[in-house]
Amino acid sequence: MNIFTDFHHNSLLRSFVLLFEDRLGANVYRPIGMEWFYDGYWAINNQEDTAKQFLDINTTILHDNTPLLNKVNNIENDSYYVYDPGYDSTHKAITLDVFKEKKFDFIIASIPQHVEIYKKLIDKYQPKAKLIIHIGNNWSKPEDGSNVLASIKDQGWQGLNVVYYHQEFDMNIFKPIDNVGFNKISSYINILQSTHGWDDFIGLEKILQKDNIQLSSYGGQCRDGNFAGPKDLAKSMQKNDFIFHVKYGGDGYGHVLYNAYACGKPTIIRSSYYKNSLGEELFNPNNCIDLDTMSIEEAALKIKEIILDKAKLQSMSLAARESFVRCVDFRHDAEKVQKWLTNL
Numbered sequence: 001m002n003i004f005t006d007f008h009h010n011s012l013l014r015s016f017v018l019l020f021e022d023r024l025g026a027n028v029y030r031p032i033g034m035e036w037f038y039d040g041y042w043a044i045n046n047q048e049d050t051a052k053q054f055l056d057i058n059t060t061i062l063h064d065n066t067p068l069l070n071k072v073n074n075i076e077n078d079s080y081y082v083y084d085p086g087y088d089s090t091h092k093a094i095t096l097d098v099f100k101e102k103k104f105d106f107i108i109a110s111i112p113q114h115v116e117i118y119k120k121l122i123d124k125y126q127p128k129a130k131l132i133i134h135i136g137n138n139w140s141k142p143e144d145g146s147n148v149l150a151s152i153k154d155q156g157w158q159g160l161n162v163v164y165y166h167q168e169f170d171m172n173i174f175k176p177i178d179n180v181g182f183n184k185i186s187s188y189i190n191i192l193q194s195t196h197g198w199d200d201f202i203g204l205e206k207i208l209q210k211d212n213i214q215l216s217s218y219g220g221q222c223r224d225g226n227f228a229g230p231k232d233l234a235k236s237m238q239k240n241d242f243i244f245h246v247k248y249g250g251d252g253y254g255h256v257l258y259n260a261y262a263c264g265k266p267t268i269i270r271s272s273y274y275k276n277s278l279g280e281e282l283f284n285p286n287n288c289i290d291l292d293t294m295s296i297e298e299a300a301l302k303i304k305e306i307i308l309d310k311a312k313l314q315s316m317s318l319a320a321r322e323s324f325v326r327c328v329d330f331r332h333d334a335e336k337v338q339k340w341l342t343n344l
Contacts, residue, residue, distance in 0.1 A: 032093035086229015137252035176264035197246035264321035
């Protein structure tokens with residue numbers, strides 16, 4: 001079974017490899033080479049430099065020093081084996097010319113801009129392939145008859161061939177550790193300083209830093225830097241008492257949120273931001289601080305009390321992990337997807 005998918009999110013691409021290759025025995029390929037952009041088959045945006053970041057095989061540095069995403073380990077059977085962030089694993093990438101000659105069973109569009117483009121690709125080069133629309137954020141309903149692989153809350157959509165699942169990540173990396181009491185809270189929301197959550201973050205920081213509780217903001221363009229791959233991210237998460245995740249609009253799925261709960265880390269959230277999103281399933285009063293239910297001052301006092309009481313902190317950590325285990329079963333999700341694929 002050969003599967004082709006677009007590439008706009010490292011964690012999503014890795015989840016496809018874990019699901020389709022490691023669990024279901026398929027081959028997963030993504031695009032490489034600027035021909036995809038120049039011929040109109042790559043549409044994340046219309047900026048050539050962005051396309052170069054995702055597609056260019058060469059190692060030229062972009063004018064804005066944006067890191068390239070195509071560090072090639074080796075080339076085999078017309079496929080480029082490209083390192084994932086952190087350089088601990090690889091995935092397969094192919095040029096447009098190779099795509100035209102290779103036979104695919106399924107083609108996945110994971111952003112709305114690629115749905116119509118991939119229909120054209122199928123009509124022109126892969127007439128036997130079936131289109132799958134992957135939805136990982138809260139889109140509007142696709143047109144009736146679509147095959148939809150959705151890592152969002154069940155929308156009750158009628159007229160679609162849809163299966164709901166969780167995007168997989170490596171549980172050998174994102175796991176609990178025994179220690180608690182780090183006096184640290186971290187956010188992993190990209191450009192947090194430009195989001196609705198920044199005021200909450202700064203408000204908590206101003207109060208909690210008086211008690212030597214450190215708040216850090218990690219992620220793209222964030223104050224305290226970023227992490228190159230999942231291992232570094234997990235190690236950072238594990239050395240926190242809480243994960244701050246006040247993210248306006250929530251996520252359809254939200255890797256950071258599920259990573260945090262897999263590590264047994266209670267969260268600081270606004271539940272209203274996750275209304276009708278999949279992440280709602282994780283939250284309960286025993287594993288999160290909900291800023292919608294209290295003032296920043298009240299939240300800071302509660303967080304301080306919990307961090308200073310290791311028994312309470314350990315209890316919240318166990319509750320976070322238990323919530324993840326109750327809600328997420330990657331093996332079961334893979335079985336659902338496998339059965340669904342046979343009926344497309």
